[in-house]
Amino acid sequence: MSTPVPNLGAPHPGATSELAVSDGLIAETTEVAAAPGKKKKRGYGLTFWMATVWLVVVLICAVFANLLPVRDPLTPDVINKLALPGEAGLLGTDGLGRDTLARLVHGARVSVTISVTAVAIGMVVGGFLGIISGFFRGKTETILMTIINIILAFPALVLLLVLLAFVGRSLVVISLIVGFLSIPIYTRVARATTLAVAEREFVRASRTMGAKNSRVLAREILPNVVLPVAAFGLVAMGVVIVLEGTLAFLGLSVQQPAPTWGGMIFDGKRYLNEAPHVVLIPSIAMFLTVLSLNLVGDALRTRFDVRGSNL
Amino acid sequence: MTTARPLDGRGNEPLLEVDDLRTYFDTPRGVVKAVDGVSLRVDRGKTLGIVGESGSGKTVLSRSIMNLLPKNNTIREGSVRFEGRELTTMKNKEMRTIWGAEMAMILQDPMTSLNPVTKIGDQITESLGIHLGEKGKVAKAHAVDLLKSVGIPAAERRLGEYPHQLSGGMRQRVTIAIALACGPKLLVADEPTTALDVTVQRQILDLLETQQHERNMGLIIITHDLGVVAGRADEIAVMYAGRIVERAPTRELFARTRMPYTEGLLKSIPRLHQPSHTRLAAIPGRPPDLVDPGPGCPFAPRCNYAQDKCLTETPVLAPHAAGHEAACHFPVGTTAGQDALARNLAAGRTAAGTPLDSSTAIATAGAA
Amino acid sequence: MYVLRRLPSLLATLFAVSLLTFLMTSLLPGDPALQILGAENATPEAIAAVRADLGLDDPLPVRYLHWIGDALTGDFGRSYRTNEPVSEAIIDRLPVTAEIGILAIIIALLVAIPVGMLSAYRAGTRTDKLISSTSFGLLAVPNFMVAIFLILIFAVWLGVLPATGWVNFTDNPVQNLRSALLPALSLAIAEMAVYTRLLRTDMIGTLQQDFVTMARVKGVSNRRILFRHALRPSSFSLMTVAGVQVGAIIGGSVVIETLFALPGVGRLLLEAVLVRDLLMVQGVALVIAVSYVVVNFTVDILYSYLDPRISHGRSAARV
Numbered sequence: 001m002s003t004p005v006p007n008l009g010a011p012h013p014g015a016t017s018e019l020a021v022s023d024g025l026i027a028e029t030t031e032v033a034a035a036p037g038k039k040k041k042r043g044y045g046l047t048f049w050m051a052t053v054w055l056v057v058v059l060i061c062a063v064f065a066n067l068l069p070v071r072d073p074l075t076p077d078v079i080n081k082l083a084l085p086g087e088a089g090l091l092g093t094d095g096l097g098r099d100t101l102a103r104l105v106h107g108a109r110v111s112v113t114i115s116v117t118a119v120a121i122g123m124v125v126g127g128f129l130g131i132i133s134g135f136f137r138g139k140t141e142t143i144l145m146t147i148i149n150i151i152l153a154f155p156a157l158v159l160l161l162v163l164l165a166f167v168g169r170s171l172v173v174i175s176l177i178v179g180f181l182s183i184p185i186y187t188r189v190a191r192a193t194t195l196a197v198a199e200r201e202f203v204r205a206s207r208t209m210g211a212k213n214s215r216v217l218a219r220e221i222l223p224n225v226v227l228p229v230a231a232f233g234l235v236a237m238g239v240v241i242v243l244e245g246t247l248a249f250l251g252l253s254v255q256q257p258a259p260t261w262g263g264m265i266f267d268g269k270r271y272l273n274e275a276p277h278v279v280l281i282p283s284i285a286m287f288l289t290v291l292s293l294n295l296v297g298d299a300l301r302t303r304f305d306v307r308g309s310n311l
Numbered sequence: 312m313t314t315a316r317p318l319d320g321r322g323n324e325p326l327l328e329v330d331d332l333r334t335y336f337d338t339p340r341g342v343v344k345a346v347d348g349v350s351l352r353v354d355r356g357k358t359l360g361i362v363g364e365s366g367s368g369k370t371v372l373s374r375s376i377m378n379l380l381p382k383n384n385t386i387r388e389g390s391v392r393f394e395g396r397e398l399t400t401m402k403n404k405e406m407r408t409i410w411g412a413e414m415a416m417i418l419q420d421p422m423t424s425l426n427p428v429t430k431i432g433d434q435i436t437e438s439l440g441i442h443l444g445e446k447g448k449v450a451k452a453h454a455v456d457l458l459k460s461v462g463i464p465a466a467e468r469r470l471g472e473y474p475h476q477l478s479g480g481m482r483q484r485v486t487i488a489i490a491l492a493c494g495p496k497l498l499v500a501d502e503p504t505t506a507l508d509v510t511v512q513r514q515i516l517d518l519l520e521t522q523q524h525e526r527n528m529g530l531i532i533i534t535h536d537l538g539v540v541a542g543r544a545d546e547i548a549v550m551y552a553g554r555i556v557e558r559a560p561t562r563e564l565f566a567r568t569r570m571p572y573t574e575g576l577l578k579s580i581p582r583l584h585q586p587s588h589t590r591l592a593a594i595p596g597r598p599p600d601l602v603d604p605g606p607g608c609p610f611a612p613r614c615n616y617a618q619d620k621c622l623t624e625t626p627v628l629a630p631h632a633a634g635h636e637a638a639c640h641f642p643v644g645t646t647a648g649q650d651a652l653a654r655n656l657a658a659g660r661t662a663a664g665t666p667l668d669s670s671t672a673i674a675t676a677g678a679a
Numbered sequence: 680m681y682v683l684r685r686l687p688s689l690l691a692t693l694f695a696v697s698l699l700t701f702l703m704t705s706l707l708p709g710d711p712a713l714q715i716l717g718a719e720n721a722t723p724e725a726i727a728a729v730r731a732d733l734g735l736d737d738p739l740p741v742r743y744l745h746w747i748g749d750a751l752t753g754d755f756g757r758s759y760r761t762n763e764p765v766s767e768a769i770i771d772r773l774p775v776t777a778e779i780g781i782l783a784i785i786i787a788l789l790v791a792i793p794v795g796m797l798s799a800y801r802a803g804t805r806t807d808k809l810i811s812s813t814s815f816g817l818l819a820v821p822n823f824m825v826a827i828f829l830i831l832i833f834a835v836w837l838g839v840l841p842a843t844g845w846v847n848f849t850d851n852p853v854q855n856l857r858s859a860l861l862p863a864l865s866l867a868i869a870e871m872a873v874y875t876r877l878l879r880t881d882m883i884g885t886l887q888q889d890f891v892t893m894a895r896v897k898g899v900s901n902r903r904i905l906f907r908h909a910l911r912p913s914s915f916s917l918m919t920v921a922g923v924q925v926g927a928i929i930g931g932s933v934v935i936e937t938l939f940a941l942p943g944v945g946r947l948l949l950e951a952v953l954v955r956d957l958l959m960v961q962g963v964a965l966v967i968a969v970s971y972v973v974v975n976f977t978v979d980i981l982y983s984y985l986d987p988r989i990s991h992g993r994s995a996a997r998v
Contacts, residue, residue: 150695154968157930158948162703162964165952242821246934249823250949262823269827273835283824291819298815379895403901411898424889428911428986438897473987489897 048299051292058289061105062112070102073259082275094264094278095271103259104285110253110260111289114175115240119233121179122186127229129183130190135198135213135221145191148184156181157246164252171254174247178240189232190225197224228304234297238290245286261286324395326529327353327376327497332389332399334368334375341602345371347553348389353497353529358520360540360561361533362576363550366598369533372550373501376531377416378406393497412442415490419502421482425474432470435489442493457488461518480511484518491522497529504539516543538580541565546634549573552599552609555628559635567644569637571614595665608640616641616651617661681983689976696968697750701743704961711735711759711957746961755962760954765962768947773966775845776936776943779859780928783866784921790871795878796905799913802883810875817872822931826865826938833861843940862939866931870924877920881913888912915986922978926971 061068077097085092091100133141151159163177197203203220211219241261247253248262261282268278334346345368353359363369374380376391378398391398393414398406418424426434435457436450445453451470458466461484474482483503490498500519504512520543523530532540540547541561548558549570557570568574575594596613608614611621620640628636641651655661712729713721730736734745749755755765798810834842840861846854885891886909894908932945940946944963951959 146695150692150699153692153696153972154699154964155926155929155971157933158964158967159703161933161948161952162960165955165960166704238819245821246823249934250937251953265824265827272827272831276831279827279831283827286821287819287824290821291816294815294819377896379892407898407900409898410896414896416893416896418889418893420889424893426890426894426908426912427988429908437894437899441898475988486893489893 044299047295051295054288054292055296058108058285059112061108063109065106065109068105070105071099073098073102073106074257075099082271082278084275084277085281091281092277095267095275098259100264100278100281103264104261104282107259107261107264107282108285110171110258111241111244111286113171114178114244115237117175118179118182118240119237121176122182122236123229123233125179126183126186127190127225130187130192130229131194131217131221131225133187134191134194135217141191144187148187151181151184157243160243160247161250161252164247169247169252169254174244174253178243182236182240185236186229186232190229193225193228194221197221200224228301231297231300231304234293234300236297238293238297241286241290241293325352325392326355326394327351327531328390328392329376330390330392332372332375332391333387334371334380335386337384337386338602342386343601344553344604345601346375349550349553349555351548351555351558353531355496355529356523356527357546358523358530358532358540358544360544360547361531361550362535362537362540362547364535364594364598366601367550368553368601369535369550370501371553373416373499373531373533377410377414377499408442411438411495412493413495414497414499415493415495416499416501417483417486417490417503420506421479421486422474422506424486425482427474429473430470431472431474431477431485435470435485435492438489438492453492454488457492458485460522461485461488461491462514463488479507480514483507483511483515487515487518487522491526494526495528497531498523499531499533501533502535503532505534505536512539536580537576541580549576552604553601554609554638556610556639557637558628559632559637563632563635567632567635569631569635569642569644570639571616571641571643571648572610573637574643575613608638611661612663612665614663614665615655615661615667616643616648617655617663617665618651619662622662682980685976685979689972692972693969696972697747697965698743700961700965700968701746702739704957704964705739705742711955750962750965755965756958758951758959759956760959765959768959769944769962769966772942772944772947774848775941776929776932776945778848778855779863779866779935779941779943780925780932782859782863783870783928784925786863786867787870787874788921790867791874791878792910794871795875796882796910798875798879799882799886800901800905802879802886807879811879814872814875817868818876820868822865822869823934823938825868826861826935829861829865830938845939845941858939858941862935862941865935865938866928869931870921870928873920873924874917877917878913881916882909885909885913911985915982918978918982918985922975925974929967929971 075098077093077099079097080087080093081095081097083093083097085100091104093099094103129144133144159181160177163181164174167173167177198221203216206216206220244253244260245262245265248260249266251266253260253262264282265279265286268275268282271278329349329351332346332349333344336343336345347368349372351359351361361369361372371380375387376398378391378401380387387399389399393409396409398409401409425431432451432454435454436445439445439450439453443453454470455466458469463469463481463484469477469485474485477485483506487503498519503519504515507515516539519530519532522528532544534540537547544561546558546560547564548555549564549572550556551572557564557568557573559567559569564573565577568577572594579594594613599609599612606625607622608617608624608626611617614621616639618641624640626638626640628638630636631642639648641648655667658667660666711733712726712735716725716729734742737745753766755769757764758768761768794810798807801807830842833840841858842861844858846858848855891904891908894904899908929945932943933949934945935941936943936946937949944967948960948963948967950956951963
C-alpha cells in the first residue's frame with residue numbers, strides 16, 4: 001500500500017529564490033503554496049495525535065484483554081442476540097448473542113500479535129538484507145535483489161494462501177509466514193534508504209577519513225535507516241491487519257471461535273439485512289486502526305524523508 | 312516611486328509600458344516583495360536588457376509582465392500596458408489571444424521548456440493552429456520555414472524528433488522558433504543563454520538579434536550577466552531587491568555608471584584587455600531578504616559607499632542625464648560619491664558596518 | 680527493438696517463477712499421496728503405488744523437469760479431488776477473473792484520472808483537500824469491507840444488482856455486466872485511491888515544469904495543457920504502479936470471488952488450498968504468477984512507447 005508523499009520537493013513561491021516563483025502555474029486558483037505550505041507548522045497536527053491515541057487504545061486492549069472489565073467474548077446469549085449498541089452491552093451483541101465489545105477487545109489481540117510479529121520479522125530480516133545490499137552493492141546486491149524481485153512476482157495473497165495450505169494456521173504460524181513474506185518489501189525500502197544515506201556528505205566524509213565499514217554501518221547508516229524503515233513498518237502494519245482480516249474472511253485465520261476482527265465481519269455478513277451494526281462495528285474498528293497506522297506512518301515518513309525513487 | 316519617462320516616446324504609442332508595477336507574494340514567512348515599484352518601457356524594434364543577480368526579482372518581473380503568475384497569494388498593483396491595452400486586469404482567457412500571438416517568451420533551460428514526450432513539429436504547429444488556424448500540410452510547411460529561419464539544418468527531419476535528440480543549442484533554437492511562430496510584437500527572453508555552452512551563447516544571441524531586426528520586434532533580455540546585453544541592448548535596467556536601481560541607454564550606462572551596484576556588476580565581468588592576473592571584484596555579501604526589507608537602501612550592507620543616510624532613507628530613481636536614472640544618495644563618479652568612499656576608506660568600514668577591504672576598494676576607486 | 684532486448688530478462692523471470700512455484704509446493708510438509716488417498720485408505724502399499732504413479736520418488740530436478748515440460752504443453756495434471764484436468768479448470772475460470780479485474784482497472788482509471796488531475800489542478804484548495812483526504816481514507820478500507828457495503832446498498836437495500844452469482848457473457852451480455860459490476864467495483868475502490876494520489880503528486884510536479892509555462896505562453900487553453908501537455912508526462916509512475924497493483928487485484932479476486940460466489944481463478948485457488956489439492960494449487964499459482972509477470976512486462980513495453988526517451992535513448996546509446 002503506497003501512500004505517495006505530497007510533493008515536498010516543490011519550491012515555495014515567494015521563497016527568496018527566484019526560480020521558486022517561476023513555476024508554471026496553470027490557473028488562477030492553482031496554489032502550489034498549499035501543498036508544501038503546511039510545513040510551516042513544526043508539529044504533527046490534531047489528526048496525528050488522535051490517530052496515535054487510537055493506536056494506544058488498541059494496543060492496551062490487546063495487551064490487557066483479560067484484565068479489562070469486559071464480558072467473556074465466547075459466551076453466547078441467544079436471547080439477546082443481534083442486540084443494538086446499548087441494548088445489551090455497550091456495543092451490542094452478534095448473531096449468537098456474544099458481546100461485541102468483548103470480542104473487539106479480544107480480537108485486537110490477534111490483529112496486534114500478527115501485525116507486530118510479522119512487522120518485526122520483516123523489519124529485522126528485511127532491514128538487515130536491505131542495508132547490506134545497499135551498502136556493499138556489487139554481487140551481493142544483484143543476487144539479493146534478483147531473488148526479491150522473483151518473490152515479488154507472486155501476488156502476496158497467493159503466496160500466503162499456498163503456504164498456509166500446507167503449513168497450518170495457528171497464530172504463530174500465520175505471524176511467521178506473513179513476516180517472512182514481508183521481508184522482500186522491507187529489503188527494498190531499507191536498501192533504497194541506505195543508498196540515499198550512503199550518498200550523504202557525512203557518510204562519505206566518514207568513509208574518506210578511513211572509518212571501517214562496520215563502524216560506518218553502525219554509527220552512520222543504521223541510525224539513519226532505522227527510523228524511515230520503522231515509519232514504513234507502521235504503514236505495513238496496516239497492510240498486515242487487512243491481510244489477517246482477509247484470511248479470517250476466507251476462514252483461514254486462527255481457528256474459530258476465537259474472535260478476530262475479520263472473523264467478526266465475516267460472521268456478521270449473514271445478518272447484514274436485519275442488523276447491519278454487527279458488521280459495521282468491527283469494520284469501523286479495523287478501518288480506524290488501519291487509517292491511524294497510515295496517518296502516523298505517513299507523517300513520520302514525511303518527516304524522515306524516505307525517498308521512493310530508489311525503490 | 313517617481314518615474315521620469317523618456318521623452319522620445321511622444322507621438323507613437325509605446326509597445327510595452329510598465330508603470331509602478333508591484334508584485335508581492337503572501338507566504339508563511341511574510342509578504343515577499345519580489346517586484347516593488349518597477350516602471351519601464353519597450354518600443355518596437357528596441358531591446359531592453361534587465362540585469363540583476365538571482366533573487367533580484369527579475370524573473371518574477373518577467374512573469375508579472377506576461378501575466379503568468381497565479382492570482383491567489385499574489386498581490387499585484389500598478390499597470391502593464393501592451394499597445395495601450397491594460398494587461399493586469401485581463402483574465403487568462405483574454406490573455407490567451409495575446410500569449411503566443413503578440414507576446415512570446417523563451418525560458419532559461421531549453422531542455423525543460425520543451426515537452427519531453429511531444430515531437431518538435433507538434434510543439435511548433437500547436438500555436439500555429441491556435442492563433443493562425445493553420446493545420447496539416449500548411450502548418451507543417453510553416454514549421455519547416457521557422458526551423459530554417461532559426462538555423463536548424465535538416466528541418467523536415469527534425470519535425471519528427473523529440474527534444475532529447477537535439478543538442479542544447481538546437482533546443483534553444485527550437486524554443487525560439489516556437490516563440491516566433493506567430494510573429495509576436497514582443498519577445499521576453501528570460502536568461503536565454505544561461506544553460507548553454509559559452510560557444511553556443513553567442514550564436515543564440517546573434518540569432519535573437521537578427522530575428523528582432525527582421526521582425527521589428529520589441530525584445531526584453533533578462534540576465535544576470537551584463538556581458539550578455541552589453542553590445543546588444545538599446546537600454547539597460549539594473550534590478551536590485553525588486554526595484555530598478557539604475558537605468559540608462561547602454562553606452563551611457565557603461566560610460567557613466569552611477570549606481571555602486573552596477574559598478575560592482577561591471578567589475579565582475581572579466582575583460583580581455585586586463586592583465587591576466589587582475590583579480591575580479593566580487594560583490595561581497597548576498598542579495599537581501601525580500602520579506603520586510605525595512606528602511607534604507609537595500610544595497611547598503613554590501614556597498615562601499617554606504618553612509619548613515621543610506622541606512623535610513625531609501626533612495627529613489629533620480630535623473631542624471633537624458634534617459635539615465637539611478638537610485639543612489641552618493642552616486643559613483645560624483646563628488647558626493649567620491650567623498651563617501653574616501654570617508655569609508657579612512658574609517659576602514661562602511662556606515663553599514665561592512666569592513667572595507669582596501670585592495671578591492673582601491674581597485675574600485677581607481678576604476679571610478 | 681526494445682521488446683526484443685527485454686525478452687531475455689522476461690524468460691529468466693518466468694523460469695525463476697516456475698521454479699519457485701514448484702519448490703514451494705513440493706518442499707512443504709505433507710505427503711500428497713496421503714492427501715489423495717485419505718487417512719482410511721492409506722495403507723503403505725497404496726501410498727507407495729500413488730507415489731510411484733505421480734513420480735514423487737524421483738529426485739527434485741527430474742520432477743521439476745517433468746512438471747514444467749508438461750506445463751509447457753498445457754498439461755498441469757489432474758485434480759486429486761475431482762479428477763478434472765487442472766488446465767481445463769483454469770481455462771474455464773480465467774475469463775471470469777480477467778473480466779472483473781480488467782473492469783476494475785478501467786473503472787479505477789476512469790475515476791482516478793479526472794479526479795487526480797482536478798486535485799492537482801486545484802492543488803491546495805478545498806476541492807483538493809477533499810479529494811486527497813477521501814482517497815487517503817479509502818486506502819484504509821479493505822476490499823471485503825467495500826464489497827459488503829456495496830452488497831448492502833445495491834443488492835439488499837436498492838435491489839438493483841445481484842449480490843451473488845455469475846452469468847456468462849455469451850449467455851447474456853447485459854446480465855453478465857450486472858453480475859460483474861459489484862465485484863469489479865469492490866476491487867476498484869482501493870485502486871482508485873492509489874491511482875488518484877499518485878497522479879495528483881506527479882501532476883503537481885509536471886504543472887510546475889517549464890514546458891507547461893511555455894505552453895501557457897503559446898496561448899494554449901488550460902484544458903489542453905492538462906490533457907495534451909501534462910497528462911502523458913505525469914502518467915509514467917501511474918502506469919508502473921497500475922502494473923504492480925495487478926497483483927493486489929489478483930489477490931483481491933480470491934476474496935471477492937468467494938464473497939460473490941463467482942467461478943473465477945481466485946476461488947479455484949482458495950478451494951484447492953482448502954482441500955490441499957497439490958497439482959491444482961501448483962497449476963493455478965503458476966498461471967497467476969506468469970500472468971502477473973507478463974502484465975508487468977507489457978506495462979514496461981507500453982511505458983517505452985509513452986516515454987520516447989526510453990526507447991530512443993537506449994537505441995541511440997547502442998548505435
